[in-house]
Amino acid sequence: TRSTRPQRLLKAVQKHATRGDPQSVISAIDHFCRHSEWAMNIGDEKGSILDSVVSEVNPEKVLELGTYCGYSTVRIARLLPPGARLITLEFNADYAAIARQVIIWAGLEDKVQLVEGASEDWIPRMKEHFGIETFDFVFLDHWKDRYLPDTKLMEDCGLLRKGTVLLADNVICPGVPDYLAYVRNSLSYKSCYFKSHLEYTKAEDGLEKSVFLG
Numbered sequence: 001t002r003s004t005r006p007q008r009l010l011k012a013v014q015k016h017a018t019r020g021d022p023q024s025v026i027s028a029i030d031h032f033c034r035h036s037e038w039a040m041n042i043g044d045e046k047g048s049i050l051d052s053v054v055s056e057v058n059p060e061k062v063l064e065l066g067t068y069c070g071y072s073t074v075r076i077a078r079l080l081p082p083g084a085r086l087i088t089l090e091f092n093a094d095y096a097a098i099a100r101q102v103i104i105w106a107g108l109e110d111k112v113q114l115v116e117g118a119s120e121d122w123i124p125r126m127k128e129h130f131g132i133e134t135f136d137f138v139f140l141d142h143w144k145d146r147y148l149p150d151t152k153l154m155e156d157c158g159l160l161r162k163g164t165v166l167l168a169d170n171v172i173c174p175g176v177p178d179y180l181a182y183v184r185n186s187l188s189y190k191s192c193y194f195k196s197h198l199e200y201t202k203a204e205d206g207l208e209k210s211v212f213l214g
């Protein structure tokens, strides 16, 4: 049967990227998505904004919601200091299998823990299962109608501390209106918008950075 797009994306990584070189993995995926098949990776333009926020926060404990093929996982993990850990949640087994291979190709498997499961099931288990008290940085890029409920769940589970940074993809396209209204109106967040473009296109999109104030 015909291969899937994530399988073809992984093939492109294994063909064009150098094992152990995260930048070459990023470039191979961006080239594939720009010249062969569009895929819903954050991409190079918004990816540079992600890079700058991660570098500014310099987090020890990172949570990513929605791994997909692992593109943003690699972007984030390549910038983390030694000993820092990134937990990424992905409930689609096929995508998780591809992402595992992409992360290994980038040589970042020691910094990344890919958990195959749903965010709503695993957020409440971060403390007892992973020994995580609070996260320093959270990247939201899963189903758009889940950003808000999962943010409230992270609050309720005590996983956010004064200064935790949430960075949300796609706040314009496809859009996350309920989440945006919440973080922009809540007295518990200081929020700002980074205007950009939908990955590999000229359409407007952007990232919302929200600092939890406790």
Ligand SMILES: CNc1ncnc2c1ncn2[C@@H]1O[C@H](/C=C/CNC(=O)c2cc(-c3ccc(F)cc3)cc(O)c2O)[C@@H](O)[C@H]1O
Residues within 6 Å of the ligand: 040, 041, 042, 065, 066, 067, 068, 069, 089, 090, 091, 092, 095, 117, 118, 119, 120, 141, 142, 143, 144, 146, 169, 170, 173, 174, 198, 199
């Ligand atoms: C709900 N709990 C969950 N727990 C664990 N993993 C979850 C998950 N929800 C979704 N996922 C996974 O995250 C990923 C979902 C991402 C959803 N993203 C989008 O829909 C999206 C869509 C677009 C998009 C934009 C314009 C357009 F015309 C078409 C698509 C662009 C993006 O950057 C996107 O992120 C998948 O791998 C899915 O299996």
Ligand SMILES: [Mg+2]
Residues within 6 Å of the ligand: 040, 041, 042, 141, 169, 170
């Ligand atoms: Mg996205």
